[in-house]
Amino acid sequence: MPAAEGTAPLAVILDQAGLDGLLTAIRAKGWRTIGPRVADDAVIYDEIETVADLPMGVGDEQKGGYYRLKARGDQALFGYTSGAQGWKRVLYPPRQKLFSAKRTASGFTIDPMAQPDAPLALIGVRACEMAAINVQAKVFGDKDFADPGYQGRLKGALIVAVECTRAGDTCFCDSMGTGPEVGTGYDIKLVEMVGKAGVTYVATAATDKGAKLLKAAKGKPAAEADLAAAAKAVKAAAKQSRKMETATSAKLKDVPEHARWDQVAARCMTCGNCTMVCPTCFCTTVEDVTDLKGDHAERWRKWDSCFTVDFSYIHGGAIRTEVRSRYRQWITHKLSTWHDQFGQAGCVGCGRCITWCPVGIDITEEVAAIHDSTKGRK
Amino acid sequence: MAERKRPKLAVWKFSSCDGCQLSLLDCEDELLALTEEVRISYFLEATRKIEKGPYDVSLVEGSITTPHDVKAIREVRRQSKALITIGACATAGGIQALRNFKSVKEFIRCVYAHPEYIDTLTTSTAISDHVSVDFELRGCPISKHQLLEVLNAYLNGRKPNVPRHSECIECKANGIVCRMVAAGTPCLGPVTQAGCGSLCTGKDRGCFGCFGPMETPNTAALAAHLKELGCSGRDVQRLFRSYNANAEAFRKESETHG
Known part of the structure; x- marks a missing residue:
């Protein structure tokens, strides 16, 4: 400022x-x-x-x-x-x-x-x-x-x-x-x-x-x-060699059944590296731990990832069991529904998810593929 | 709080190196506190004192490799309210499951002067291939922190905090720089379950997969990348064929290379 x-x-x-x-x-x-x-x-x-x-x-x-x-x-x-x-x-x-607690009488x-x-x-x-x-x-x-x-x-x-x-x-x-x-x-x-x-x-x-x-x-x-x-x-x-097709990326929520999700799922290992290195990914899980006697308890918040099965666990089971649904969730939230939630994109273009993906899945390339396939469509 | 009854704990050994049982003895700071909460009723590595079953919790180390093992594990199951398997041998067959890919008869002929004394199965398999198991704790060896967590959760009636996601998540939380991306080191981290505390990657080595396959392992994608890094098919096969060679995902992947 x-x-x-x-x-x-x-x-x-x-x-x-x-x-x-x-x-x-x-x-x-x-x-x-x-x-x-x-x-x-x-x-x-x-x-x-x-x-x-x-x-x-x-x-x-x-x-x-x-x-x-x-x-x-x-x-x-x-x-x-x-x-x-x-x-x-x-x-x-x-x-x-987050806190610790002791049992009393x-x-x-x-x-x-x-x-x-x-x-x-x-x-x-x-x-x-x-x-x-x-x-x-x-x-x-x-x-x-x-x-x-x-x-x-x-x-x-x-x-x-x-x-x-x-x-x-x-x-x-x-x-x-x-x-x-x-x-x-x-x-x-x-x-x-x-x-x-x-x-x-x-x-x-x-x-x-x-x-x-x-x-x-x-x-x-x-x-x-x-x-x-x-x-x-x-x-x-x-001077940058990569660019995001932002008009398409903001509309990813409109293409939940795109064939590209299956292609990326074949390469994605659901290892979660992209979410860990992403500077905006904020999801966490909460763990309660106890001592052996059960008299002292602590609650911890730990980084979590939408690429884990437990992340989408609700009563009865996980709802995102397929790889494609987990990758789609991540990229769609990051680029598209983040706008609905916070009024901006969740991606800042740092490229860490590309560099640190062990198999080099490229967020801009995935969007470009969808962009190319939907060009000219309304 | 009213004193709760101390549950009876038994520790059993099948085909294994004893390293996972040692993890329990290795809980030096916590061992006394643990013995206040559980009654160690059967643990030959720690004490000759034996109490008869049934037992509230059985920790089972080792894999099933002999006809005797097959019978014994059924008896252990019969005597145990909760049966928790510990380590790669018990959860996947261990390193000795390499025999599953070769002729055991040949091995016996090469190694033993009197093969007639050897009474063994042609496979080494996980405990869960023979009896129902309540919880599987991975690792070669297991992490003592996770072992305490599982016992602790059992004692306090809660779910153990033992995530089944990739080792990568643990590496990133620990601030480890990815060995595969930053140094080109072949690493099984992306397809391996977390829990070791980034032991190898924290010491500039790739992950050996001691904790077995993570929840949704895409081994084919990793294998393709390992080949891009210069690994031969044989290298890839060997990476997947170690402590968890017989874990289904690793076994299947190893069978497509060579």
Whole structure:
């Protein structure tokens, strides 16, 4: 969001030492800094402390069912496209304890909840990821049943966004309207400029807390030319090899008997990877656990997937026993009925479901096939 | 709360390596608490003290490989209110079910100096192929956490939290980067039931399928992809033919490669 009307947003130029200063300032204010680093052959989002933890000179190659790190031959810290899993891991952890209870002589008592952890600073949020955070904020917030856990973590969070200056092969944010430029919701935005003279960052603050931190980082003020160069660099990320046929994808609910569902079912393993890496998939299951005596009980919320049989279990059995009905449920909800439920699409075009599907099933290709077969029909 | 009667627990062994029974002894921190809740009535690996049946819960390890086993498992079933099978041997026939694909007669001739002493079946099969089973706990070996969960659920009259979905879901929840996608490592995770705690994938190895087929395993799709990764038909066959070789989905897939 822009700063108060009439005043230009604070924009400074930082070098990598300056960026390190910014991280230090953020940590000094009590935020837990989560950002990209290399682990297990991928860029993951995890605890970071200094610029030295960031993936320097690391790029990536992604395609259907394929991810490899590539040396870029430069000093870029944000030269990869998107991490293996999004920020959902920290804003909406895979396992959350909802409450615990103890048996008493007359019934039971609920234990007080543990204090929330230190607020999070998310370092390196991409446009699609910012959009995904906003999508989940809506899912967990603007209807009748706000989720205090998600909303609390998001409210306390500091978001440092990073513009993409290139798109990966599985990216399609441009066609989803969620990128390549970062939308609203961040506190500070960085554009990484890799030049002969080294790597610099055009840092812009969008909120007061962002501005205060940028001032503490002591960068030199950005000139018009810097801002223009940054804007130009971001444009390069709009060159994307994949696109979503959004007119067709929004109408998937109208083709429940399409022959394509059987074709994709032959390849789909119902392993659930797509839903796990999707930054907007929000489904969970609830597990009650007890101690052996049965005097202490806990209720846990765990990530679940519409690709499991139990997900559609109602009294008497599961209703989505076929693979085709599970894939159809996922993609139709994501792209079509999400509009009915939340007034927007549930997909932000990050491409993770394509990259991390072990057999490389491509959400854009599935929609394109249906698009081609229904072209010209009313 | 009023003291409830401690149920009688029996632990039985058929053809197996004892590793799953050991998982029970391996519950070091929880073992004393467990013995307060159940009465260990028959568990030869832990104690010579034996109590007569019937038993409230029987944990059965191992597969059925001899005519004697066939009779014995019926007696165990007769003596047990609840029968829970533990481990890949008991739930699918185990690694020794590799015999099902070859001539057992040949094996006996090659291995034993006096084949006439050997009285064995030509197959190794799951307990559920012989008697009705109340719950099957997968794994080679089983996870002690899941074993405690099953006993705990039994004691407290609730459904055990033992999901039947893929190992991938567990990997993602544990923050493991997919070995197959990020490193090209052949992995059975997508068709294997979760529960191991991402043991191999967390150590940069592909999944070996110790927990057997997940609820709706699309083994053909995975096999096709394994071949794209460079596996030969024989490699694919060997991947599916290990601890759960005789689990139906893995057996059928293995039979189409070679």
